[in-house]
Amino acid sequence: MPLSDDAVEARAHGWRTLAALHARIEDRLERALQAGHDLSVSEFTVLDALSRQDGWHMRMQQLSRAVVLSQSATTRLVSRLEGRGLLSRYLCEDDRRGIYTEVTPSGRDLLTQARPTHDTTLKEALTEALDVPELVPLVRVVESL
């Protein structure tokens, strides 16, 4: 007898809805950011997350938690962006095992350009999602936070 809980089906349904909405939005964002700025969603997320930090820098572990990626993926992601001159690495002063990742001016420029794309696409994706009755309540919550 599996869980014998009436809430089970509700949760499963909620999760399917969440996953569906997430996939829709991510898909739209991926295309828009890729087409307009040669950025993946992960790459945009890194720049965006760093921009929200005082000093626009963050350590690798924080970063991998922020983008929810493995350490190795984060290393490679940062390396890619570093290679494009969008961010740079430098050693922590206080703990020199740590490495800070910092957005460069050129990275800030790109972010400035990409944000409007991101925002309008997000808005569109959410608006479209309102056409799907199932997604409506979730969209409302996302918009009202």
Added chain:
Amino acid sequence: MPLSDDAVEARAHGWRTLAALHARIEDRLERALQAGHDLSVSEFTVLDALSRQDGWHMRMQQLSRAVVLSQSATTRLVSRLEGRGLLSRYLCEDDRRGIYTEVTPSGRDLLTQARPTHDTTLKEALTEALDVPELVPLVRVVESL
């Protein structure tokens, strides 16, 4: 002037929250289903989606919409599951370009075994998410639908 809309930041924040919650849950599910039943989340989703259809069958395009994957990814996903004997393909009678995918008895068995894992893991993931203040409102909505 980028959208000049106060709702922009709210939307962006809502999206970040949605993405964070989604990533957490998917990660937990992925590990649990992989460890317990050798199924990825996508694979489980396919079986689950088919199980909700009359006759447990669906055409490829419906399926790729249901799991929100590209057609090519769906083809390969179905091929993998077919190779494991969990589902089978057969041509549409009326439109012979179309291909139906149907869950086999063995696929049904596996789904029966995997569902409890899925459900309890989902419950755990949502409960854990309640520890993160930001995620709370979203978790409430997911659980209450």
Added chain:
DNA sequence: GCCGATTACTTGCACACGCCTTCTATCTCA
């Protein structure tokens, strides 16, 4: 009834990711 356009699905290719191991530098604690 035939030919181009469209649709349904598959396949070749490139790439990002996760897991793993190996390596170096640094910090901590006794």
Added chain:
DNA sequence: TGAGATAGAAGGCGTGTGCAAGTAATCGGC
């Protein structure tokens, strides 16, 4: 000072994905 832990890089391996090109079947106009 020395042993062990920690932060991160580097890279090999397997796998899943999207894109773009390809094949097969259907539809529409003439």
